[in-house]
Amino acid sequence: MTFAPEPLDPDDDRPPYEQVASSLGAAIRTRRIGPGEKLPSHKELTELYGFARATIQRALRDLEDEGLVVSRKGSGVFVRNRTERPAGLRPYVEQAFSSNAVTIDFAGFSSETLHGALQEPLDKIRVGRLTPSSITVRILVPDMSVAQAAPVRREDCGDDERLRARMHDIMVGYTRSIRDSMSELSHLGLVPETRVDVRVHSGTQFFKLYVINQEDAFFGYYPIKPNKVVAQGEAIEIYDLVGKDTVLFHHSVNDSESSSGTQQVQQARMWFDSVWETIAREFDLDGH
Numbered sequence: 001m002t003f004a005p006e007p008l009d010p011d012d013d014r015p016p017y018e019q020v021a022s023s024l025g026a027a028i029r030t031r032r033i034g035p036g037e038k039l040p041s042h043k044e045l046t047e048l049y050g051f052a053r054a055t056i057q058r059a060l061r062d063l064e065d066e067g068l069v070v071s072r073k074g075s076g077v078f079v080r081n082r083t084e085r086p087a088g089l090r091p092y093v094e095q096a097f098s099s100n101a102v103t104i105d106f107a108g109f110s111s112e113t114l115h116g117a118l119q120e121p122l123d124k125i126r127v128g129r130l131t132p133s134s135i136t137v138r139i140l141v142p143d144m145s146v147a148q149a150a151p152v153r154r155e156d157c158g159d160d161e162r163l164r165a166r167m168h169d170i171m172v173g174y175t176r177s178i179r180d181s182m183s184e185l186s187h188l189g190l191v192p193e194t195r196v197d198v199r200v201h202s203g204t205q206f207f208k209l210y211v212i213n214q215e216d217a218f219f220g221y222y223p224i225k226p227n228k229v230v231a232q233g234e235a236i237e238i239y240d241l242v243g244k245d246t247v248l249f250h251h252s253v254n255d256s257e258s259s260s261g262t263q264q265v266q267q268a269r270m271w272f273d274s275v276w277e278t279i280a281r282e283f284d285l286d287g288h
Contacts, residue, residue: 003033003040005048016051020059023049028068028079039069039077065260070252073215080250089210089218089248090117096212097121097130105272107140108208109222109241110167114139115174122181125190134193135182139175140272140280143200144168150204150224154237162231163238176285199280208246209268215253217268220246 005023012019027033040048045056060077063069071077096102106114124130142148144167147159151167175198182194210218227240251264 003027003048008049016049016055017058017062020045020049020051020055021062024059024063025066025068028063033079035079037079038075039079041076061259070250071259071261073253089113090120092212092216092218092250093117094121094124094130096216097125097132097135099213100133101213102132102135103138103211103213104136105138105140105211105269105276106209107205107272107275109141109205109243110171111139111141111174111178112170113208113243113246114210115178118178118181122185125185126188128190132191135185135191135195137178137182137196138272138276139178139196139198140276141171141175141198141200141283142205143202143281143283144171146202148204149206151227151229151238151240154226154239157239160231160236160238162234163229163236166229166231172285179285198283198285199276200283201275201280204241206241208243208248209272210248211265211268211272214269215265217251217265218248219251219264219268220248222246 005027008019008023014022024033024039033039039045039060042053042056042060046053049056060069060071064071064077068080069077070080093104096104104114108114121130125132144164148164151160151163152158153160153163175196179196179198182191182196185191186194205222207219207221210216212218222241222243223246224239225242227238227242229236229238229240251261251268253262253265
């Protein structure tokens with residue numbers, strides 16, 4: 001990509017970093033730099049605009065805070081894919097498995113989306129295209145043996161053990177499948193070390209969170225919507241937590257400790273660890 005910025009207005013009295021951010025932002029919005037494309041390096045941008053490196057860094061940080069770009073440590077700065085869905089989880093999960101030591105922390109309702117996102121990288125491990133030496137997955141989900149704010153009966157918003165038993169079975173099914181897939185990789189000698197831990201907590205999970213390799217965080221909200229499900233042979237009208245349409249917002253660690261992305265990932269890690277180490281309880285997938 002050869003990027004030539006529009007000349008800056010010599011009469012513009014804004015700080016230089018704002019002028020650079022405005023120029024780059026305009027290029028991104030008009031797709032002169034397209035979605036997914038890499039921006040010129042810091043050195044190239046200093047030469048293009050004639051400002052100091054610190055000015056370029058500040059401008060890029062403003063663009064990241066605005067959600068136009070994402071900084072990938074060691075790789076550069078890339079234009080976000082500006083779609084209805086701000087971030088796609090699957091490419092980042094697959095990219096994570098190219099690392100030597102893979103870590104995934106998930107907090108959510110059932111781990112169904114995580115289960116789906118893992119299938120392609122696990123297939124690539126099986127055929128030798130990805131070769132991590134260790135995989136550690138921590139799954140944090142609500143304890144369906146206690147009453148929840150949702151799912152509940154639609155008629156009176158009342159707790160229903162049948163609904164909780166249904167969600168419990170769904171959660172166990174997906175998490176057990178994840179664990180068994182990881183164990184298979186270890187037993188076949190494809191990944192020397194794998195570990196899947198599941199813990200439960202008593203609160204309702206109104207959002208989903210993924211922290212991948214300690215460097216990328218994805219966060220999204222579960223909306224509450226009317227639904228109709230079959231539980232223990234009976235159709236029940238309910239208010240349900242719906243995850244399939246959840247929009248995920250992506251934050252990434254980059255070179256600046258003070259950047260919004262870095263702080264978001266740090267806070268996500270802090271929140272997950274705080275719950276995991278305090279009020280979360282170990283859950284035995286085989287002893288339920």
